[in-house]
Amino acid sequence: MPADPSRMTRRRALLGLAALPFCAAAAPAVDQAGERRLKLYNPHTDERFDDVYAVDGGYVDDATKRLDWLLRDHHVDVATTMDPGVFDLLWLMARRYQVAKGRRVTINLHSGYRTPETNEKLRPEGAARNSLHLQGKAVDLSVQGYGMVFLANHAQAVASGGLGLYWRSDFVHLDTGPKRVWYKRF
Numbered sequence: 001m002p003a004d005p006s007r008m009t010r011r012r013a014l015l016g017l018a019a020l021p022f023c024a025a026a027a028p029a030v031d032q033a034g035e036r037r038l039k040l041y042n043p044h045t046d047e048r049f050d051d052v053y054a055v056d057g058g059y060v061d062d063a064t065k066r067l068d069w070l071l072r073d074h075h076v077d078v079a080t081t082m083d084p085g086v087f088d089l090l091w092l093m094a095r096r097y098q099v100a101k102g103r104r105v106t107i108n109l110h111s112g113y114r115t116p117e118t119n120e121k122l123r124p125e126g127a128a129r130n131s132l133h134l135q136g137k138a139v140d141l142s143v144q145g146y147g148m149v150f151l152a153n154h155a156q157a158v159a160s161g162g163l164g165l166y167w168r169s170d171f172v173h174l175d176t177g178p179k180r181v182w183y184k185r186f
Contacts, residue, residue: 071112082136085176092158110140138175
């Protein structure tokens with residue numbers, strides 16, 4: 001029996017991702033008018049954020065400070081000023097899920113900012129020596145209730161910088177750096 005061509009498989013997702021570095025498309029545009037709201041959960045600290053972080057193209061200072069803290073290095077409770085583009089990537093992911101599923105979703109945050117010491121400790125697990133997590137320009141995430149293929153498909157659509165797929169750990173990496181793609185099985 002032939003495979004269902006409409007079924008998204010890991011192989012199909014990877015084939016689509018393989019073409020990503022060669023695409024000349026511009027970074028996804030973020031709507032400037034109206035409110036941008038995020039619904040986030042950090043499982044390491046059991047903290048949540050469900051609020052507006054930007055209005056009519058401008059960032060809400062109090063909200064971005066709370067997001068900076070939520071995305072802190074939870075190993076040592078140290079925060080940095082995150083690149084607001086990271087918040088926009090999270091919003092674009094959330095918006096895609098909302099359009100696809102008709103409801104808001106909660107995005108789980110696995111890693112945001114990392115201190116050099118934490119990054120070094122994570123090197124045996126695959127952390128890059130010059131990770132953009134060190135600069136507050138990266139986030140590792142998953143979406144509650146949805147599998148990796150669905151997550152990878154949506155991440156590919158919003159990725160304007162780096163996109164890493166971590167299949168066995170069930171999360172994706174998004175960053176605001178140069179456009180590139182990688183895949184890890186662990």
